[in-house]
Amino acid sequence: MLVSGLQKLTLLDYPGQVACTVFTGGCNFRCPYCHNASLVLPERLGAQDGTDAALAFLEKRRGVLDGVAVTGGEPLLHDDLPDFLRAVRAMGYKIKLDTNGSFPERLRAVVEEGLADRVAMDIKNAPDLYARTAGLRLLDIAAVERSKNYLLEGHVAYEFRTTAVRGLHTAESLREAAAWISGAAEYYLQQFRDSGDLLAASGLGAFTDEEMRALADAVRPIVPSVRLRGVD
Numbered sequence: 001m002l003v004s005g006l007q008k009l010t011l012l013d014y015p016g017q018v019a020c021t022v023f024t025g026g027c028n029f030r031c032p033y034c035h036n037a038s039l040v041l042p043e044r045l046g047a048q049d050g051t052d053a054a055l056a057f058l059e060k061r062r063g064v065l066d067g068v069a070v071t072g073g074e075p076l077l078h079d080d081l082p083d084f085l086r087a088v089r090a091m092g093y094k095i096k097l098d099t100n101g102s103f104p105e106r107l108r109a110v111v112e113e114g115l116a117d118r119v120a121m122d123i124k125n126a127p128d129l130y131a132r133t134a135g136l137r138l139l140d141i142a143a144v145e146r147s148k149n150y151l152l153e154g155h156v157a158y159e160f161r162t163t164a165v166r167g168l169h170t171a172e173s174l175r176e177a178a179a180w181i182s183g184a185a186e187y188y189l190q191q192f193r194d195s196g197d198l199l200a201a202s203g204l205g206a207f208t209d210e211e212m213r214a215l216a217d218a219v220r221p222i223v224p225s226v227r228l229r230g231v232d
Helices: 051-060 081-090 104-112 127-133 142-152 171-180 209-219
Strands: 003-010 019-024 067-071 094-099 118-122 157-164 187-191 226-229
Touching: 003 051, 019 051, 051 081, 067 081, 081 094, 081 104, 094 104, 104 142, 118 142, 127 171, 142 157, 157 171, 171 209, 187 209, 209 226
Parallel strands: 019 067, 067 094, 094 118, 118 157, 157 187, 187 226
Antiparallel strands: 003 019
């Protein structure tokens, strides 16, 4: 598995836990607004695999940190991810896994083995707009739908989240996305931030705080659990 980064302390990436964040390299999506372009295209980093260093750090932080958030890139792109998660679990850590939902069988296997305590799955947009939002010419979202349905069945604590981007999302497209995940226990609309390391920023921008609140209001009749992130 390719570990391309480590944030040694986070109070945000794993809600309710004092955690660190492990970033895996590589992704099968090319979302133009992605703020981790160097992780999507790990050749930009020119870095060697940091898996051993990450595990050594976690060994030293036993009893200090509660959990580990594993994000990307797309962690489930790596077929040896379970080996890493087993090592993390053996140290006694809680695990949160981020995913774009495109590997439902791997997601199911991780959950059923007890290697994730919480899953955060991106909902890119309304189903008809998925390919464009994911930066792909074509995309069969059947796999994403299987992941979404699996989480809705309640096998593990989960959240769905959408980064709202001016130029890609509208109130109507977000209502359609919300209808697709109707019944979601937790749904977050995240405010887009230009990190300066985007894949393709042309024509994209952030909604204002007031606009984000209006988008949440538009979604709330469909998914009452919707909340905002990144809005003051």
